[in-house]
Amino acid sequence: MNALSDGLSRFGGVYPLPVIIGVVALALIGNPSTWVTLTVAGLAMGMMIFLMASGLSLVFGLMDVLNFGHSAFVSFGAFIAASVLAAMGSWLTGSSPALNMIALLAAISAATAFGAASGWFFERVIVRPVYKDHLRQILITMGALIVAEQLLLAIWGGAPVPVARPAVLEGSVLFGNVAIETYRIFAFFLGLAVYVCLYLVLNRTRIGLLIRAGVENREMVEALGFRIDRLFIGVFMAGSALAAMGGGMWAGYQGLITPALGAEMLIIVFIVVIIGGLGSIEGSLLGAILVGLVANYVAFLMPKLALASNMILMMAVLLWRPYGLKPAVMG
Amino acid sequence: MSDAILRLDDVHTDIAQYRILHGVSFDVPAGGVHVLLGRNGAGKTTTLRTIMGLWRARKGAISFCHNDITALRTPDIARLGIAYVPENMGIFGGLTVEENMRLASTTGAFDDERLARVFALFPAMETFWDKQAYALSGGQKQMLAISRAIIERRELILIDEPTKGLAPSIINAMIDAFREIARDTTILLVEQNFHFARSLGRGATVIDDGHVAWHGEMSELAADEALQTRLLSLSMAEAS
Numbered sequence: 282m283n284a285l286s287d288g289l290s291r292f293g294g295v296y297p298l299p300v301i302i303g304v305v306a307l308a309l310i311g312n313p314s315t316w317v318t319l320t321v322a323g324l325a326m327g328m329m330i331f332l333m334a335s336g337l338s339l340v341f342g343l344m345d346v347l348n349f350g351h352s353a354f355v356s357f358g359a360f361i362a363a364s365v366l367a368a369m370g371s372w373l374t375g376s377s378p379a380l381n382m383i384a385l386l387a388a389i390s391a392a393t394a395f396g397a398a399s400g401w402f403f404e405r406v407i408v409r410p411v412y413k414d415h416l417r418q419i420l421i422t423m424g425a426l427i428v429a430e431q432l433l434l435a436i437w438g439g440a441p442v443p444v445a446r447p448a449v450l451e452g453s454v455l456f457g458n459v460a461i462e463t464y465r466i467f468a469f470f471l472g473l474a475v476y477v478c479l480y481l482v483l484n485r486t487r488i489g490l491l492i493r494a495g496v497e498n499r500e501m502v503e504a505l506g507f508r509i510d511r512l513f514i515g516v517f518m519a520g521s522a523l524a525a526m527g528g529g530m531w532a533g534y535q536g537l538i539t540p541a542l543g544a545e546m547l548i549i550v551f552i553v554v555i556i557g558g559l560g561s562i563e564g565s566l567l568g569a570i571l572v573g574l575v576a577n578y579v580a581f582l583m584p585k586l587a588l589a590s591n592m593i594l595m596m597a598v599l600l601w602r603p604y605g606l607k608p609a610v611m612g
Numbered sequence: 613m614s615d616a617i618l619r620l621d622d623v624h625t626d627i628a629q630y631r632i633l634h635g636v637s638f639d640v641p642a643g644g645v646h647v648l649l650g651r652n653g654a655g656k657t658t659t660l661r662t663i664m665g666l667w668r669a670r671k672g673a674i675s676f677c678h679n680d681i682t683a684l685r686t687p688d689i690a691r692l693g694i695a696y697v698p699e700n701m702g703i704f705g706g707l708t709v710e711e712n713m714r715l716a717s718t719t720g721a722f723d724d725e726r727l728a729r730v731f732a733l734f735p736a737m738e739t740f741w742d743k744q745a746y747a748l749s750g751g752q753k754q755m756l757a758i759s760r761a762i763i764e765r766r767e768l769i770l771i772d773e774p775t776k777g778l779a780p781s782i783i784n785a786m787i788d789a790f791r792e793i794a795r796d797t798t799i800l801l802v803e804q805n806f807h808f809a810r811s812l813g814r815g816a817t818v819i820d821d822g823h824v825a826w827h828g829e830m831s832e833l834a835a836d837e838a839l840q841t842r843l844l845s846l847s848m849a850e851a852s
Contacts, residue, residue, distance in 0.1 A: 487720050494704045494715055501702035504664060505716055505760075506690035609706060 295606040299570050306578040314459045319577045325465035327573025328472025329534060332527030333546060334553040335479060335565045336520020342496040342560015342609050344513050346408055347415055350422035351524055352550055353429030354399065356543035358392035358525025359532035360437050363444045365391045366533075373447050381447035385533075392529035393522045400521025404514055426543060433540035441539050444532040468530050475523065479562050492516060496560035496609045524550075552591050556598045558605025567606050571598075617642040617768055617798050618663065623672035625655075625662045632658045634822040635672065640768070640815070645790060645799045647813035647830060649806070649844060655822040656802040657699060660770045663800075664696045665689045677767065691718075695761035699772040699802075703753050705746030709737055712745055716760040723764070730759045733789045751782040755789075762793055769793070772802045787811050806844070810834045818843045 303320055310316045337351045365388035366373055372384040407425050411417040450467050453460035483489035495502045495509055502509050531546070532538050553572050557564030572591050579590035586593075598606060616639035625633040633655050640646045648656045661667045663674055665686040674682045681689050690696070695716075704712050713730075714720055731738040734755040740748060745756060754774055761769045774790075775783045783805070790799065790812050803809040809816070813830035826833070826843050833839060 487714075490707070490711055490715060494707060494711075497704045497706055498702055500666060500686075501698070501704070502715070503686040504666070504690055504696045504698075504702065506687045506718065508685070508687045 295567060295602075298567065298606070299574055302571065302574055302578070306574070306582075309582055310578070314457070315581070317456070317459045318461065319581055320574065321461045321465055321469070323574035323577035324570060325462075325468040325472075325534070325573070326576065327570035328469050328476075329527050329530045330546075330549060330553055330572060331472050331566050331569035332475055332530065333524045334527075334550045334557070334569055335475075335562055336516075336523040337550055338554045338557060338560060338562070338565045339492065339496070339516050340520045341554060343492060343499070343516050344408075344412070345499075346412065347418045348408065348422050349419055349547065350403065350407070350425035350429065351520070352543035352547040353426050354396045354521045354524035355528035355531065355546050355550070356429060356433055356540065357399065358396055358528030359444075359538045359542055360433055360442065360528075360540075361395050361525070362388040362392040362529030363442050363532050363538060364437075366445050366447075370445065373445050375448065378449040381449040385447045385450070389526055389529045392525040396525025396528075397518045397522035399525075400518040401514065403521065404517040408517070426547070430540050430543060433543075437540065439540065441537045444536055444538060446533050446536070450533075464533060468534060471530065475526070476562070476566055483562060488512075488515075493609065549591060552595045554605075556595055556605055558602075558608025560609030561605075561607045564605055564607035564609070615642050616640060617677060618800065619673075619675045620659070620663070621673045621675075623659075623662060623674060624670045625658050625667055626670050627658070627667060632822055633662065633669075636819065636822065636824055637672075638817045638824050638827050640798060640800050642798055643794070644814035645794050645801055645812040646815045646817070647809040648800060648802045648817050648819060649804075649809060649833075650819040650825075651845060652804075654819045656819055657772055658822075659819065660696070660698075660772050660800070660802055663689075663770060664694065693765075693767035695766040695769045697757045697761050697769065697771040697774065699776065701753050701757040703745045703748075703756055706744065708742055708744055709740050709748070709756055710742060712756055713737075713760055713763050716763050718764060726763055726765075730763060733762075733792060734759055751778050754778060754782075754786070758786075758789065758793070762797070766797055768798045768800065770800050770802075773804060774801070775803065775805045775808050783808055806840070 306319070307313070307316045310319070333352070333355050337348060340346055340348055340351070366384060369384040369387060372380040375381065403425065407421055408418070411421055446464055450464045453462050454466065483493060491502060491507055491512055495512055499509050528542070531542075549572060553565060553568040556571060557566070557568030571594060575590050575594050576587065580587040618640040621637050623633055623636045624631070636655070636659055648659060650656050658667060662669050665681070665684055669682055672682070673680060676689070676692060676694060679692065681692065704715070707715070713722070736752045736755055737759050740752065745753065748756060758771070758774065761771075774786060778786070787808060793799065794812070801809070801812065810830060816828065816830045816833050817824055818826040818833075820843065826839070
């Protein structure tokens, strides 16, 4: 393990891992066009999971809150986006790319705004009474996830809900003999844009400095004169909004959603946070991309192992780095 | 004492089911270094944390510059002009030296004069300005923790065992630095190293088992070996 760490540190630390996995996958797959398709699918999936997981990682790292209800924001984001898209059907499917994109942005914005508002409510009513008590956090946030799922059933029903995609993002773009879905390219660049924004906020602003410091030592941030509880609410709202945005994008990616979506995504989101390391946006991005790539490569190479692939990846990473690939605070 | 900058009056503090402070009362006069001494587990750190609002006093009152701060939140206490350097230094290892210092500045900007003073006291801070704090040595981390406390004007600095684990040469440098800092700031210092405490302290309070066992001038305590042995299980021979 130490030899692996030393070797990797000479080539940029853990950052080249997706490239190494990609190269190994290319050797195993053999066909370059299939490999490109799987790689783009994995990157797009990774970016959407990153949207969902980044907020949880910050909430976990900064607030020490185990929020098992985080994926409820993913579900609500997906259903709200689906409803907005359905209501703007004529704009979505019309011939004007501008109207197509306005409909999509409206759906994503509605999901994100709902995520922020419900995040505020969730923090004040559900999480605040159980700060510093992990057992109660698990119980109450799991309970909230169940309640959220029942609310989704009551509002949208139990039948799978089809999600329309904007006409401009339907179909594929051809690169030589490789066809890449347009929606996946969009999802990748949206995720990248969110990552860049988060990176800039965390590394170039005073609020970001406070968040990074708070992840390391909440008590000391307070002793320096800052009200960390206000920071908590802001981070919780932002994390919930990002989860809902990710849910909205995921709805378009899947094309069909059910109220069980949140529970399904919960495990993946936690795996990404654990692989990446708590409180780290870079870690979440790296973990999400690894999960996306491995899920797609393994599904192609060994379909029977597809479901277990992320668990195996997590175990391998934890054996190598018990605090994750890029934790904000080294244990 | 009318010139007390900090006054603790019958302060009781519990941590979970444990009663740690049982009615601690003492005054810290404005200016200079006041030392809080006592055996391990006597309640010195708890006293500092209670003053800072990190643990709540169950009973009693704490006043700072004649304002009652007993029920205030930690950030509000800090903004009144009290800086805190905990025993573990409270350094943000993932941030650079500059970012650590910037967080301690209310506006995020530095006063050139104060910054120059910090660099004069601790030249290592200028040398490692862009370096991440986790890469600093133990002594440099302690210097950063103290630099952070003085980057803005504070009325009172609470410092918990700054010499713990430091080499003698660094401890001597710290003595000079603390003397300089104490010229315009009051320092309440928790210290186990009696040589360090005696070099700096004007007044001293000895805490034992959550009570104030002795309070007076440091010179008086330093001159009385029997008193030291009784209060601190320490003789001057051991101390120096």
